Amino acid sequence: MLRKPHAALLAAALLPLGAAVPAAAAAPAPPAQTTACTYTPAVPADKFKGIPVFDAAKAARPYKATLRTSQGAVTFRAEVDKAPCTTYSFKFLAQRAYFDGTHCHRLTTARIYVLQCGDPTGTGSGSPGYSFPDENLTGATYPAGTVAMANAGPNTNGSQFFFxxxxxxxxxxxxxxxxxxxxxxxxxxxxxxxxxxQNGPGDGFPTLPVDIKRVRISS
Incomplete structure (x- = not known):
């Protein structure tokens, strides 16, 4: 599922979207081997909350995240052992109210079945002001209930994610x-x-507005 700082959200799966797909998106780079995590400054920086400094001990602590939305609550268990860079970043942003007051801007109901959130601009182009590498891609599948990162090509993760x-x-x-x-x-x-x-049949803004009121992190 692609976010679109230059264009193309989910374009690999739902062509065309009226925008070019980054060439690398069709052949993702091998997942980074994570012993430490590097968060690289990037633009844009929407609702900037700083850049995480990875702490392996803190990153290993299990947690759950509950998103309280205008349509009801959704809770997920973070897979800190499989995706420590990603889960550390999500927790960093959530604890700084980055997601509070934002909305889920994209829903797909044909061929792929996801709800995308995490962009404070609500456009699909937003970024927290940093990026970080992919993780946990070997053999990755996307059954119902998966929470995964949206991106604009290999190793371009930021704040956008999808259910x-x-x-x-x-x-x-x-x-x-x-x-x-x-x-x-x-x-x-x-x-x-x-x-x-708005992005083609089965792909657009949710009819039921999904406003994220608060994201709560718990053990």
Whole structure:
């Protein structure tokens, strides 16, 4: 699932979207081997909260994240052992209220089945002001309940992520970093409401607005 700082969200799976797909997106780079995590400054920097400094001990602590939205709550368990850079970044942003007051800007209901969130601009072009490498891609699959990173090509992760609300086939190019433990029914309710097809049939802004009121991190 691609975010689109220059264009093309989910373009690898839903062509055309009226924008060029980064050439590298079709052949993702091998996942980075994570012994330490590097967060590289990047633009744009929307709702900037600083850049994480990786702490391996803190990153290893299990947690759950609960997103309280206008359509109901969704909770997922972070896979800190499989995607430490990604889960550390998500926790860093959540604890600084980065996601609070934002909305999920994209829903797909044909061929792939995801709800995309995490962009404070609501355009698909937003970034927290840094990027970091892919993780956990070897053999990656995207069954219902998966939480994974959106990107604009290999190793371009930022703040945007997506929930898989129905089993979905995607190339192993989007870092899986969580599993929904409560609220899959909420995601399916949002999906049943449909979207506006602004990106083509089955791909657009959710008809039921999904405003994230707060993200709570708990052990």
């Amino acid at each position: 898989v609300w129905k089993d979905t086939k995607l190339p192993p190019a989007y870092t899986p970093f969580g599993k929904v433990t409560a609220g899959l029914g909420t995601l399916r309710k949002i999906a049943a409401g449909g979207e506006d097809d």
